[in-house]
């Protein structure tokens with residue numbers, strides 16, 4: 001058996017890993033968009049695959065986030081003929097996320113086509129895009145869904161099982177049971193893990209009796225610092241901004257996972273009577289669609305969320321919550337200066353409606369921006385957190401007069417210590433190797449050092465290196 005990583009090796013995005021059996025059977029785990037290999041555009045960085053597409057027998061998708069799923073329609077467009085296996089919530093999220101990905105590509109291309117040119121921009125051609133809506137439709141048609149903890153036969157000598165990973169609704173770790181030359185080998189991929197006791201989702205479960213583990217490392221070396229509950233942290237910001245200063249609290253958040261965790265906490269605060277008369281706006285169509293999927297698949301939620309749903313009849317709906325569907329309503333809340341809370345995407349403030357809210361509130365000392373998640377270096381979210389007195393938005397230098405704060409409490413990944421504790425649930429004497437993926441170099445190294453100290457055989461995965469497993 002061989003393991004080869006084609007993406008998210010020594011970086012975070014573009015998850016794409018291959019498991020090849022001795023008889024040539026090939027499984028691709030995830031097929032995500034790479035945002036870090038900087039070529040001219042996202043399309044250029046992701047157009048080509050470094051393996052023979054037609055040789056892939058089956059694709060397994062761990063979860064819907066676009067850095068894990070976003071290149072599937074391109075794989076199909078270029079000739080992949082098989083199925084894509086995933087959990088049911090993952091399928092539902094993909095129906096929205098993959099269509100949204102086409103729109104994001106179109107707007108990026110339109111932006112590049114008009115940049116610095118006076119003449120009429122050239123029209124965006126279907127061939128300029130990585131894939132079209134038609135390719136997305138075909139991708140969705142190929143998806144087949146499976147439940148957690150049910151072993152499924154892929155071929156005579158290989159079975160797989162989805163194991164709950166936390167992270168976002170329906171996110172899975174996947175364990176393969178392979179029999180070669182009469183010998184059984186168990187190979188596990190964590191996918192993206194969640195943190196323990198997260199809002200809404202279950203704690204990550206370990207995979208039993210593993211020989212090999214491919215483990216995510218996003219927060220290697222980075223501790224989550226928050227010790228208070230998510231509700232207490234949110235309430236401090238609501239008090240300081242919306243109540244004491246009668247200002248606006250702007251929260252950039254990813255559409256799938258982060259937004260729902262925040263709205264759930266706000267609903268709890270409302271039920272506890274801790275704030276009233278302050279409207280909450282969810283200004284992201286993708287987040288609104290994703291929110292309904294959390295309610296639809298409530299059996300996948302953790303005990304706390306299911307009990308809350310049973311008692312209140314809804315996870316997210318409360319009288320102060322408003323979903324902002326169209327751009328006209330989004331502009332209307334920009335021009336309304338009542339104290340309020342605005343939760344909007346994208347999480348790293350790179351595009352999306354959140355940019356306008358940041359632009360319009362940055363110079364207002366009564367407003368606050370609460371960064372609620374990981375922001376890659378160079379993104380506007382990251383620039384907001386830096387000590388510089390101003391940032392550039394829409395080509396203008398804007399001074400930072402509002403409060404800018406951040407919290408890790410809504411992060412959908414485990415921090416360093418939680419990652420180490422997760423791995424410690426595996427037996428160091430029987431695990432033959434841990435391959436680290438999905439992390440920046442300093443995170444991978446810090447995580448590797450911590451695991452070596454615990455006696456685990458651990459290696460930082462190198463892109464396209466062939467690991468022959470005995």
Ligand SMILES: [Zn+2]
Pocket residue numbers: 063065167192
């Ligand atoms: Zn993810």
